[in-house]
Amino acid sequence: MTDRTGVSATTGSGSGAGWATGPARAAGAARTAVVWDALSQLLEGLADDGPLEIVDAGGGTGGAAVPLAELGHRVTVVEPSPDSLAALERRAAEQGVTVRGVQGETRDLASLFAPGSADLVLVHNVLEYVEDPVAALRDVVGITREGGAVSLLVTNAAAGALHRALAGHIAEARRLLGDPDGRWGEADPMPRRFTRQQLLELVDGAGLTGGSVRGVRVFADLVPGHAWEGDAQAGQHLVELERSAAEHPELTGIATQLHAIAHRP
Template sequence: MVRQELVARQLDEQITARFPVGRRLRVLDVGLGQGTQALRLARGGHAVTGLESDPAMLAAVEETLAGEPEGIRERVRLVTGDGRETGRHFEPGSFDVVLCHGVLMYVDDPDAMLAGLARVLAPGGLLSLLVRNADALAMRPGLAGDWEGALDAFATTAYTNRLGLRVRADRRETLTATLTAIGVPLHTWYGVRVFTDTAADEAVPPPEPGALDRLLAAEDRAGRTDPYRSVAALLHLCGVRD
């Protein structure tokens, strides 16, 4: 919940800065998962295409969509496919905004996929990437007192996620160079989950009044402030198409 709320705030900030108020944007969500951001943007009036390879995820989004008003359902198109195959599904320059959140960690070589995302992005369009921060992999085991795990994390970009899968993280410096090379140079970046990365998945919001608002305010501030954002669990990078 913290991740989705922070990313939503940051994404809205970038969309507002780049596009006229009231413009209906063409949005592609690559690996939309449960569709949290896609549905939120559709409710905001935008035309959203979700690309997802997992049938279970697609079924979950379709079930959620079934409970939405007809006008919102009409603004969402779901496509079965892999993020590395955008060229098969979409024409160049088809979208004003492309989201790729929590996907690159499952791709061994992300450069080709990123180039494909850049291809379908219209000039002046926004590319939003959410990735695991390779420069902060030692933080989670270190804060948990796992000193062996922390020491091992300094020498790798691989890690085991909370699903038990062995995946990879990205370095901001490397992605910055890649985005420049594909014509979508980095415009701004944020940290996501600076203070709450070690919270259990099943944790509930603090019960005292206003506590969740204060938590989100602290996370939001840290995600925009050096040096805190550099050690966030996740990085939200926003590039703009030349």
């Protein structure tokens, strides 16, 4: 099954991150380093009293959950696919950690967890697929403790139009920009894409605060694969380029994904 977490266990990170890997995996890290860097800083701020209670909503096969468990946190993946949960169990066993897997969707969170019981909830590439993103995010906030955090990763509508245009589908790129759900047509496999403003409005509407948005995969999906895949040094250069791009808000518009960390006041 495809893991829609948007991050993977092969991800490298900045100083102080316990999931950093060797340079041989640097190429894969180019697509995910920015997210892990942000999570690394967040974990340092939240984990003053020991291991965190983390819920990965729609966490797939554990691409994010297993590395977080390796850091000593208590992680639960809520995932509708039994095949993905089975793969999660295998991945966790291979890494020698325990990750709880529960079959369910965002609308089930209130029945699976006590209110305010999670220190951190990951919602990575999930809001594109739910029927009602606003309701889904409110369900997430309901299980997040006061002072806790929500990590949101969504597909960027503006970048979707850019990629369609670069592929030669000019009319579809124009339709995507004019569509409220950020889709280029009926055959579009992505149910929904978000603009930066739509993501900020979701955060605000859910009662969360501090949702600054950073771009993820600004260059990684534009640079031809032959230029860096399989070349550890070139891959590491791309990782550093992605990190630099994240510090330039003007580049957020062309990033494949948008990442926001918001807090429950």
